[in-house]
Amino acid sequence: MRRWMRSPGMSEPPDEFDWIAALRPLTRGHAAALDLKDDAAVLPARPGFDLIVSEDAMVEGVHFLEGEDASIVARRLLRTSLSDLAAKAAEPFGYTLMAAWPARRGWDERMAFIRGLDEDGARYGVALLGGDTVSTPGPLTVSATVYGWVPAGRAVLRSGARPGHALVVCGVVGDGALGLAAARGAHPGGDALAARYRLPEPKFVLREALLAFASASADVSDGLVADAMHLAEASGCGLRIDLAATPLSDEARAWLAGRPRDEALVELATAGDDYALVCASPEGGLLAQASHAWGIPAAVIGAFTASEGLVLTVGGREVAARRLGWRHT
């Protein structure tokens, strides 16, 4: 970081020093943060462990609703970023933060943002290590780079799937899209469903299960089918998916009930923002079982293949995949 707040030609109360003082508790005493008194963070090597790094950015009106409460923005940012570490079976410990603030979001909203970071920083055991805060004439734009440890060579990558490995989904699918509709008032699901969109839960409880049973893993942000295909492509495999067994919430089941089932299932499986995990596993049943043991619905919904491309079915019936952008072979 060069500085925490920069407003060339302006001096506005509260100033940069108040802002850094407000951020300081977010370091949770982590030595690497140097109390936010330096331009950099210093991370000692942890022999025997790899450092996993992932970054996610969000723009107001694009990745979260315009006017969204700043504490929710902060928590959603941390959670969606940390979800990538969870997918790699990493143990999170810190993050750096980029925030570009529009003038119309004042000091109160910045404090709300800090409260959100504080709450979920404590929840997931992650410390603010540094970053950069700037002003912008545009929309609120935030980015978190998150850091976690994994035993050396054990990170669960996208590229480890092999033909014959099961495709396992851990977590429900479709609540991201339905929750976004609820948050917009376009779905009667109300606050509980909207909260699943706003505040997804990174699946860190599955870390040991992933290390034991998963050969590849990613979180569902682009959509179940798209993210499963990311695994297949990074692994040089094809993929069969049957959506009939996809884990769904009660709300998603109710939404499906009034619709043509195959099409509606495809819609949920291509909508994204679920932050379930899609995994490859030579022992899919054991991975699903471990997930259930943590209270996370899971199912084997397909398998990686030696051929190219995707075969997408519901209960054995092929369904149109052209809309997904994948070449159907």
Next chain:
Amino acid sequence: MRRWMRSPGMSEPPDEFDWIAALRPLTRGHAAALDLKDDAAVLPARPGFDLIVSEDAMVEGVHFLEGEDASIVARRLLRTSLSDLAAKAAEPFGYTLMAAWPARRGWDERMAFIRGLDEDGARYGVALLGGDTVSTPGPLTVSATVYGWVPAGRAVLRSGARPGHALVVCGVVGDGALGLAAARGAHPGGDALAARYRLPEPKFVLREALLAFASASADVSDGLVADAMHLAEASGCGLRIDLAATPLSDEARAWLAGRPRDEALVELATAGDDYALVCASPEGGLLAQASHAWGIPAAVIGAFTASEGLVLTVGGREVAARRLGWRHT
């Protein structure tokens, strides 16, 4: 990273895959980047070394001129970010990138941005490790998180200055401000001076000298006096600065010649964007000498003190410091 480009509800050619393919050469074959095929980067521990992390963000119209060439934006982003690593005596090796693109900057500008990253990535030996690219209705907003190694415990922090240590500046001061004026057409310095603002040079050549002679260090981004005071405050010291010996370019000398010298020197020393280094050193003369040996003008311009606050002079004459925001004792 969750994905490289996200445009909910839109599909625009070229797409996400073209973008990632275009970014891939920027990884320079670094294994940690996983060919940008994953959601994360994997960095093996380097025993005996600390990892130094720093992040800098820039917004169009705030931190670079509106309509600035995208390749210049990319290079300025890398250089200003890497400058923080240079100040810590770190050896850089990689970066993650956040870019929020407005629709009005099309594919050609994105390619220019990549060319800029490629050019300076090669220059400084840094590899793209991951990141996130998003679309924005606002101004072009970019952020780089840069990574470097330093022998364990040897990072040159802000907090290592002690009373009696010399204040040394390595590099000229004031060209950032004059160069910005030149870039805006408000100074007759032309392209050469403007280039010093646009493309500052991180002082990596001074790494060994910093490790040998510096007790504290930071780069000059907020202004020579402000950044020197950051060292003093982080170290619990006071500071005497005499600006008479401040290293200046020929252009800055010419600019000074027509002005009241004391005031004009203070103006240059509080303007920022110079990316010189301000250092504390028990052996200030040796540090300045090493800097000269690399062709970087340097001078001892003050000393850290056991009292609080700042005493600012030019040739022994006290000059007004109230405008700097520092309490003058």
